[in-house]
Amino acid sequence: xxxxxxxxxxxxxxxxxxxxxxxxxxxxxxxxxxxxxxxxxxxxxxxxxxxxxxxxxxxxxxxxxxxxxxxxxxxxxxxxxxxxxxxxxxxxxxxxxxxxxxxxxxxxxxxxxxxxxxxxxxxxxxxxxxxxxxxxxxxxxxxxxxxxxxxxxxxxxxxxxxxxxxxxxxxxxxxxxxxxxxxxxxxxxxxxxxxxxxxxxxxxxxxxxxxxxxxxxxxxxxxxxxxxxxxxxxxxxxxxxxxxxxxxxxxxxxxxxxxxxxxxxxxxxxxxxxxxxxxxxxxxxxxxxxxxxxxxxxxxxxxxxxxxxxxxxxxxxxxxxxxxxxxxxxxxxxxxxxxxxxxxxxxxxxxxxxxxxxxxxxxxxxxxxxxxxxxxxxxxxxxxxxxxxxxxxxxxxxxxxxxxxxxxxxxxxxxxxxxxxxxxxxxxxxxxxxxxxxxxxxxxxxxxxxxxxxxxxxxxxxxxxxxxxxxxxxxxxxxxxxxxxxxxxxxxxxxxxxxxxxxxxxxxxxxxxxxxxxxxxxxxxxxxxxxxxxxxxxxxxxxxxxxxxxxxxxxxxxxxxxxxxxxxxxxxxxxxxxxxxxxxxxxxxxxxxxxxx
Amino acid sequence: xxxxxxxxxxxxxxxxxxxxxxxxxxxxxxxxxxxxxxxxxxxxxxxxxxxxxxxxxxxxxxxxxxxxxxxxxxxxxxxxxxxxxxxxxxxxx
Numbered sequence: 001x002x003x004x005x006x007x008x009x010x011x012x013x014x015x016x017x018x019x020x021x022x023x024x025x026x027x028x029x030x031x032x033x034x035x036x037x038x039x040x041x042x043x044x045x046x047x048x049x050x051x052x053x054x055x056x057x058x059x060x061x062x063x064x065x066x067x068x069x070x071x072x073x074x075x076x077x078x079x080x081x082x083x084x085x086x087x088x089x090x091x092x093x094x095x096x097x098x099x100x101x102x103x104x105x106x107x108x109x110x111x112x113x114x115x116x117x118x119x120x121x122x123x124x125x126x127x128x129x130x131x132x133x134x135x136x137x138x139x140x141x142x143x144x145x146x147x148x149x150x151x152x153x154x155x156x157x158x159x160x161x162x163x164x165x166x167x168x169x170x171x172x173x174x175x176x177x178x179x180x181x182x183x184x185x186x187x188x189x190x191x192x193x194x195x196x197x198x199x200x201x202x203x204x205x206x207x208x209x210x211x212x213x214x215x216x217x218x219x220x221x222x223x224x225x226x227x228x229x230x231x232x233x234x235x236x237x238x239x240x241x242x243x244x245x246x247x248x249x250x251x252x253x254x255x256x257x258x259x260x261x262x263x264x265x266x267x268x269x270x271x272x273x274x275x276x277x278x279x280x281x282x283x284x285x286x287x288x289x290x291x292x293x294x295x296x297x298x299x300x301x302x303x304x305x306x307x308x309x310x311x312x313x314x315x316x317x318x319x320x321x322x323x324x325x326x327x328x329x330x331x332x333x334x335x336x337x338x339x340x341x342x343x344x345x346x347x348x349x350x351x352x353x354x355x356x357x358x359x360x361x362x363x364x365x366x367x368x369x370x371x372x373x374x375x376x377x378x379x380x381x382x383x384x385x386x387x388x389x390x391x392x393x394x395x396x397x398x399x400x401x402x403x404x405x406x407x408x409x410x411x412x413x414x415x416x417x418x419x420x421x422x423x424x425x426x427x428x429x430x431x432x433x434x435x436x437x438x439x440x441x442x443x444x445x446x447x448x449x450x451x452x453x454x455x456x457x458x459x460x461x462x463x464x465x466x467x468x469x470x471x472x473x474x475x476x477x478x479x480x481x482x483x484x485x486x487x488x489x490x491x492x493x494x495x496x497x498x499x500x501x502x503x504x505x506x507x508x509x510x511x512x513x514x515x516x517x518x519x520x521x522x523x524x525x526x527x528x529x530x531x532x533x534x535x536x537x538x539x540x541x542x543x544x545x546x547x548x549x550x551x552x553x554x555x556x557x558x559x560x561x562x563x564x565x566x567x568x569x570x571x572x573x574x575x576x577x578x579x580x581x582x583x584x585x586x587x588x589x590x591x592x593x594x595x596x597x
Numbered sequence: 598x599x600x601x602x603x604x605x606x607x608x609x610x611x612x613x614x615x616x617x618x619x620x621x622x623x624x625x626x627x628x629x630x631x632x633x634x635x636x637x638x639x640x641x642x643x644x645x646x647x648x649x650x651x652x653x654x655x656x657x658x659x660x661x662x663x664x665x666x667x668x669x670x671x672x673x674x675x676x677x678x679x680x681x682x683x684x685x686x687x688x689x690x
Contacts, residue, residue: 084623084650091626093651123655132654135619139651 008241011214015234016200019209020252021187025225026165038111053109056149061089088142110150117143168221172199187229194475204535266297266540276551281533287325290332292536300336302533303511322385327392334393340386344368344400368401383418390430403441408454440464445493452504462512484567485514498527518582521545526558606667613687616659621688622650634670
């Protein structure tokens with residue numbers, strides 16, 4: 001029945017980014033983010049439209065030429081494909097046909113290009129030869145870079161996104177998330193994904209309410225449906241009735257007020273009632289995020305993820321590009337310290353030009369330090385860029401995915417060659433840059449006492465540590481409930497690392513999602529973790545909680561926590577002791593329609 | 598064989614292992630960029646524009662394929678000869 005379509009419908013998903021938004025749904029096509037708009041061009045303007053297309057192609061081609069010229073010798077094997085791309089830009093079937101389409105159909109260049117590319121794609125799809133079939137990727141790549149130039153030159157024309165819609169998608173790949181202008185959308189919901197997926201991280205970074213893992217949202221929601229996204233409690237309401245709308249408008253403004261209040265006090269130090277000072281830092285992915293770390297009152301950058309500069313481009317960035325980026329961050333954050341994590345290419349962030357095989361189990365495969373040690377030149381390029389940035393403010397180097405002691409030594413050896421070549425080139429850098437490791441593989445926890453002798457600091461990456469220790473794929477909805485930060489096994493592992501840190505004088509920081517969740521703070525404080533790094537927007541709330549806790553009390557509270565046998569037991573204990581502090585209304589109290597009326 | 602040097606077509610066989618793949622197609626397209634008129638690659642009666650990588654790839658020419666190269670204008674004869682030679686030498690691969 002058509003009428004039942006309009007009934008209010010509640011969907012439950014995973015709350016990945018807090019906040020409430022109300023708006024129209026915008027479904028993203030299966031082929032990826034499709035924001036191409038179609039409009040007609042008047043006869044007088046056709047030549048201009050063609051020129052606009054030609055200049056977009058020229059810019060894309062020039063940029064590629066720059067990349068080719070600046071590619072270092074050791075990466076020259078990638079060049080052949082780039083030379084092919086260069087010729088493809090002017091290919092009749094792509095370039096000529098697009099101009100023809102603009103003229104014939106009198107449509108905008110974006111739309112013409114999109115049509116031409118989908119025709120070419122169709123031709124290739126019918127081929128049997130797998131190599132030739134695979135060439136579609138080259139054509140898509142080339143056309144995307146033209147499209148980016150077209151759209152970038154006329155940003156106001158992406159009217160679909162200008163409408164401030166709520167994006168509804170099956171899933172968004174990191175590459176897609178980096179292409180669409182997420183800051184222009186109101187909210188985001190997807191069928192797949194979870195709290196620690198890349199999409200979730202980006203949504204929180206940009207402060208867009210987001211609910212992921214809804215399973216079938218793309219089937220139940222149609223374009224232009226009115227929906228409410230409650231990213232705080234993980235609920236999506238389709239076709240809300242008037243009472244629901246009013247209720248959520250109120251919840252929205254009370255959340256925003258709450259946020260304004262805690263943000264105002266965010267520059268006060270994170271000091272417990274008994275005078276223990278904690279350092280609260282920000283995790284960032286894009287250089288621009290430094291501004292939010294400072295705005296939210298962060299003391300520095302505890303984790304600068306560097307993968308982003310390697311994404312959405314044709315080839316590896318060079319030393320200069322990387323250096324410029326790092327320098328920007330370091331200069332703005334100084335005198336605060338910036339901890340830069342070296343390239344951690346992982347399964348869920350696959351960089352197209354760097355993936356050489358289909359790994360069955362990428363999380364257990366060639367990622368993090370393993371990849372870098374296999375590609376010493378790429379690693380050395382990044383290390384040189386980081387070292388150069390150290391001349392502009394305090395910098396530390398963080399090595400990801402360390403699973404055995406030899407990896408630390410091998411990485412340090414490459415770091416030394418990087419320092420040597422800078423020295424020879426006469427480029428300034430700080431030769432006492434601290435080196436630390438991510439503790440995110442269980443073997444690193446167990447060997448922490450040995451590893452402590454060769455590093456300056458530990459940084460506990462809880463996302464992976466929990467996933468590897470509890471053998472839970474955090475994106476898999478079937479087992480997502482087993483992904484428990486407060487599992488007694490995890491708490492004991494953290495305690496082990498914290499104790500070794502204390503005994504050996506190695507500083508311990510926590511930079512996983514766990515550090516930014518208010519619920520965990522009394523426990524982390526009790527374990528003696530006094531350096532926490534989180535998404536910038538979590539900083540104010542965490543600092544506020546720290547200011548209302550007592551460190552001595554937390555230490556004795558931990559003794560009781562360690563006696564518990566299960567996560568639920570620990571949660572109960574937490575609630576009975578700290579409920580009023582860690583569950584502030586409007587922040588993490590789960591919303592349930594039943595007790596809210 | 599009417600493969601005399603002023604005919605407007607050449608019969609050649611693909612000898613390189615990979616056939617007309619992206620890199621070799623790019624080499625062809627680059628070479629014919631400056632022709633006066635058109636250069637065509639014909640396989641089993643199907644015709645591809647030699648200046649388009651996409652067109653060449655969609656013709657599907659693995660190693661051993663017999664193709665005919667033709668030009669529309671006498672003045673492109675030099676390029677036709679170069680092209681035939683490039684294909685017969687296996688693109689120097």
